[in-house]
Amino acid sequence: MSARIEPKRPIPVNKPLIRLYHHIYGDMPQHGLIRISRSICPVRFTAPKRFLSKVTQPTSELPDRHHIMTSQLSALALRGLTKRFDRPAVDALDLTIRVGEFYALLGPNGAGKTTTLRMVAGLLRPDAGSVSILGIDALADPVAAKQIMAWVSDEPMIYDKLTPLEYLEFVAGLWGIDPRASEKSARNLLISLGLEPHLNERCEGFSKGMRQKVALAGALVHDPRLIILDEPLTGLDALSARHVKGLLQERVRTGCTVIMTTHILEVAERMADRIGVIASGRLIAEGTLNELREQNGRNDTTLEDMFIALVDTEAAAA
Numbered sequence: 468m469s470a471r472i473e474p475k476r477p478i479p480v481n482k483p484l485i486r487l488y489h490h491i492y493g494d495m496p497q498h499g500l501i502r503i504s505r506s507i508c509p510v511r512f513t514a515p516k517r518f519l520s521k522v523t524q525p526t527s528e529l530p531d532r533h534h535i536m537t538s539q540l541s542a543l544a545l546r547g548l549t550k551r552f553d554r555p556a557v558d559a560l561d562l563t564i565r566v567g568e569f570y571a572l573l574g575p576n577g578a579g580k581t582t583t584l585r586m587v588a589g590l591l592r593p594d595a596g597s598v599s600i601l602g603i604d605a606l607a608d609p610v611a612a613k614q615i616m617a618w619v620s621d622e623p624m625i626y627d628k629l630t631p632l633e634y635l636e637f638v639a640g641l642w643g644i645d646p647r648a649s650e651k652s653a654r655n656l657l658i659s660l661g662l663e664p665h666l667n668e669r670c671e672g673f674s675k676g677m678r679q680k681v682a683l684a685g686a687l688v689h690d691p692r693l694i695i696l697d698e699p700l701t702g703l704d705a706l707s708a709r710h711v712k713g714l715l716q717e718r719v720r721t722g723c724t725v726i727m728t729t730h731i732l733e734v735a736e737r738m739a740d741r742i743g744v745i746a747s748g749r750l751i752a753e754g755t756l757n758e759l760r761e762q763n764g765r766n767d768t769t770l771e772d773m774f775i776a777l778v779d780t781e782a783a784a785a
């Protein structure tokens with residue numbers, strides 16, 4: 468059932484909104500910041516100009532697309548990245564991902580994948596080490612890093628009082644993009660994910676898979692060059708998974724870099740240019756599928772067999 472949002476209705480500040488806001492601005496919103504203004508671009512920020520200027524002002528260090536494609540920059544370089552909770556979760560991790568790669572980060576439960584990606588996305592402070600995103604020191608300049616990066620968590624962060632189109636307008640507004648300029652690409656993005664029949668329905672009635680797709684579309688609104696996804700295909704039906712995979716492959720074709728964690732090894736096998744396997748917070752194997760096969764002396768084996776053998780060997784040595 469379709470439920471249009473009434474114009475000029477204030478949006479209460481709630482948890483998903485706070486998480487989204489915090490992710491982009493690294494700060495907390497206050498009550499009354501957000502107001503729906505007009506039906507054509509219904510979602511507007513009223514107060515956070517000081518934050519908007521942070522994300523919209525061109526950063527001189529921000530590399531342009533041509534420079535990214537022609538330089539020797541890494542899309543992501545982690546050096547000695549370390550995070551400890553009660554024990555080490557990420558242990559002096561070194562990882563380099565090239566521009567334009569589709570990289571699958573694999574590992575058993577608790578290996579440190581999400582913790583690594585949360586540090587890259589600026590949601591968790593490392594105890595030690597460095598994070599460089601397209602040459603930008605993400606720890607020293609997190610706002611500049613976020614301008615060129617998308618983070619899609621395994622728990623979709625969407626504001627479900629809005630329709631998908633309004634949500635994307637809202638996110639575009641957070642990035643300081645004129646909603647009129649972003650409307651067409653937002654619509655196309657949602658359609659490419661199979662959400663056309665639901666463009667004007669409130670997200671609150673959506674299934675988990677539909678919410679995941681809206682969250683993915685929202686993360687791509689500012690045209691990021693590095694897309695980081697934590698388990699993006701879990702819980703998606705076959706058609707939805709195909710839509711998501713198609714969208715990610717399309718982005719890679721246009722020069723974006725994608726880093727994805729997944730437990731669905733067939734997806735990594737089919738889609739990834741390179742695969743990294745981590746266990747106990749350390750990289751234990753990396754390469755193309757064929758390189759991994761060569762390294763492990765298993766010429767015709769599946770990724771699943773290789774993964775299980777690698778993880779078993781690591782566990783036995785620990």
Ligand SMILES: Nc1ncnc2c1ncn2[C@@H]1O[C@H](COP(=O)(O)OP(=O)(O)OP(=O)(O)O)[C@@H](O)[C@H]1O
Binds near residue numbers: 552
């Ligand atoms: N906020 C936290 N507080 C305490 N321990 C944590 C926290 N977040 C993660 N950990 C611990 O850090 C380790 C790595 O967790 P992480 O979520 O990064 O693993 P993962 O590889 O993403 O696992 P999964 O495949 O199950 O999602 C685990 O031992 C986990 O219990």
